[in-house]
Amino acid sequence: MSEVRRVYMDNSATTPVDPEVKEEMMRFFSEEYGNASQMYSLGQNANVALILARERVASLIGAKSTNEIIFNSGGTEGDNTALKGIVLNRKNEKKHLITSEIEHPAILNTSKYLEKSGIKVTYLPVDEFGLVSLEDLKNAITKETALVSIMHANNEIGTIEPIKEMAEITHDAGAVFHTDAVQTVGKIPVDVEELGVDLLSISSHKLYGPKGVGVLYKKQGTRLEPLMHGGGHEKGFRSGTENISGIVGLGKAAELAEKHLPQEQAKLTKMRDKLIDQFLKVKDTRLNGHRTKRLPHNANISFKYVEGEAMILRLDAQGIYASTGSACSTKKLSASHVLLAIGLRPEIAHGSLRLTLGRWTTDDDIDYTLKVVPEVVKDLREMSAYRKDTEEFVMSLKDEGHDDH
Amino acid sequence: MLYSKKVMEHFSKPQNVGLIEDADGRGIVGNPVCGDTMEITIKVKDDKIEDIKFRTFGCASAIATSSMTTVMAKGKTLVEGLAMTRDDVANELQGLPSHKMHCSNLAVDALHKAIEDYQKKKNEK
Numbered sequence: 195m196s197e198v199r200r201v202y203m204d205n206s207a208t209t210p211v212d213p214e215v216k217e218e219m220m221r222f223f224s225e226e227y228g229n230a231s232q233m234y235s236l237g238q239n240a241n242v243a244l245i246l247a248r249e250r251v252a253s254l255i256g257a258k259s260t261n262e263i264i265f266n267s268g269g270t271e272g273d274n275t276a277l278k279g280i281v282l283n284r285k286n287e288k289k290h291l292i293t294s295e296i297e298h299p300a301i302l303n304t305s306k307y308l309e310k311s312g313i314k315v316t317y318l319p320v321d322e323f324g325l326v327s328l329e330d331l332k333n334a335i336t337k338e339t340a341l342v343s344i345m346h347a348n349n350e351i352g353t354i355e356p357i358k359e360m361a362e363i364t365h366d367a368g369a370v371f372h373t374d375a376v377q378t379v380g381k382i383p384v385d386v387e388e389l390g391v392d393l394l395s396i397s398s399h400k401l402y403g404p405k406g407v408g409v410l411y412k413k414q415g416t417r418l419e420p421l422m423h424g425g426g427h428e429k430g431f432r433s434g435t436e437n438i439s440g441i442v443g444l445g446k447a448a449e450l451a452e453k454h455l456p457q458e459q460a461k462l463t464k465m466r467d468k469l470i471d472q473f474l475k476v477k478d479t480r481l482n483g484h485r486t487k488r489l490p491h492n493a494n495i496s497f498k499y500v501e502g503e504a505m506i507l508r509l510d511a512q513g514i515y516a517s518t519g520s521a522c523s524t525k526k527l528s529a530s531h532v533l534l535a536i537g538l539r540p541e542i543a544h545g546s547l548r549l550t551l552g553r554w555t556t557d558d559d560i561d562y563t564l565k566v567v568p569e570v571v572k573d574l575r576e577m578s579a580y581r582k583d584t585e586e587f588v589m590s591l592k593d594e595g596h597d598d599h
Numbered sequence: 600m601l602y603s604k605k606v607m608e609h610f611s612k613p614q615n616v617g618l619i620e621d622a623d624g625r626g627i628v629g630n631p632v633c634g635d636t637m638e639i640t641i642k643v644k645d646d647k648i649e650d651i652k653f654r655t656f657g658c659a660s661a662i663a664t665s666s667m668t669t670v671m672a673k674g675k676t677l678v679e680g681l682a683m684t685r686d687d688v689a690n691e692l693q694g695l696p697s698h699k700m701h702c703s704n705l706a707v708d709a710l711h712k713a714i715e716d717y718q719k720k721k722n723e724k
Contacts, residue, residue: 522658580656591629
């Protein structure tokens with residue numbers, strides 16, 4: 195049997211750990227296993243590693259002080275801490291939170307949870323490209339607003355939001371600004387000072403670091419309640435013995451990201467554009483997200499008359515790993531909230547394909563993908579009951595569906 | 600793997616794909632929840648399903664259940680075809696994930712509709 199080619203096109207889901215990262219981590223399992231809180235040398239070796247990792251992350255995002263870096267377990271914890279930590283801290287003065295309809299579930303479900311405890315939440319809509327409108331934010335924000343949380347770039351459609359402008363509007367109204375930057379850190383330049391954010395979430399495993407570790411950047415002076423209480427680690431904002439090996443890995447990943455970012459951004463943008471341009475030549479396709487205000491490694495295309503899960507599994511059989519916003523790929527059987535928010539009809543969201551490139555994507559991978567995807571689409575279209583001549587029937591189904599709710 | 604070996608077999612190499620141009624009966628059904636759509640056409644001779652083809656817009660499970668439905672229905676009498684249930688199809692596929700059970704519902708419904716369409720046309724003659 196010939197070996198099936200492996201083409202990983204799902205780098206927004208997770209990334210492989212860079213071998214250099216892994217190598218640096220290994221020492222901190224069974225050799226340098228000390229607890230960084232201890233005075234003796236073994237403990238202090240761990241502490242030194244922690245300091246270095248903090249410096250590397252601070253440097254990558256342009257933080258003024260390493261005190262602003264709070265290590266945690268990843269993006270979900272960062273998002274939870276930002277929302278609950280700010281709202282809890284101000285619950286006697288301000289009871290309003292603003293976010294957007296296209297946020298990651300870590301933000302959306304935390305917001306829904308806070309609503310249950312009496313917090314008012316405004317979910318800002320987005321336009322057809324996935325952009326939040328500054329006017330909408332201005333209209334929604336009040337003196338009651340404690341926090342505004344808008345993602346830096348969307349994980350599904352890759353749209354990059356106008357964070358700097360939104361942070362300004364937020365500060366003018368006396369509120370705190372948080373951004374979920376899980377998809378942008380290491381992929382495009384992220385400077386917390388230039389963006390003007392108070393809080394920013396980072397996940398290690400999206401930038402070639404290990405899973406289970408991340409950072410919440412907290413601008414000095416921002417009042418926040420911790421989620422974890424205990425031994426007072428991370429300046430009291432995140433108790434629990436530090437995950438030294440993970441943090442070392444994230445630190446190394448941050449250093450590599452800073453080093454490689456300019457070339458990688460250019461390389462991936464070129465590859466992304468080739469994918470998008472070629473796919474749009476296939477009949478009945480559309481690009482989801484913004485053409486230019488877009489993550490360099492994200493291509494999200496809807497192929498009409500094709501269902502995403504079938505596409506993903508057919509691609510898997512040919513060694514290509516990708517993802518979809520199709521309802522069928524989820525247990526809830528509802529299409530991606532992001533694709534619906536940009537105005538796609540469910541049957542078009544059904545046929546969406548997200549390809550996210552990474553550090554080791556090659557030109558050959560792109561060519562192979564460009565060869566295989568149209569073949570799979572053609573094959574599935576040939577067997578599809580949804581065609582131009584059945585369009586009316588399929589549309590009538592959707593209308594019944596809305597009545598069902 | 601989410602799916603059984605049998606489901607993957609029928610998804611990867613679906614049987615009886617297409618449309619019978621001069622069909623005796625045609626059934627099309629869709630699921631408003633997930634948007635899946637299935638179309639079955641049949642050719643009938645001596646009250647038996649002589650030929651059957653399907654077209655499906657849907658997930659791997661929807662494609663596999665359609666394929667299996669056509670395989671099972673081929674050669675059956677119309678009465679036997681009408682008696683086929685979603686469970687029959689799911690069992691023949693070595694089971695389906697619980698949230699995908701509605702997919703098998705669709706294929707059998709399309710088959711039933713195709714048979715009813717044939718009977719209606721015959722009665723009109």
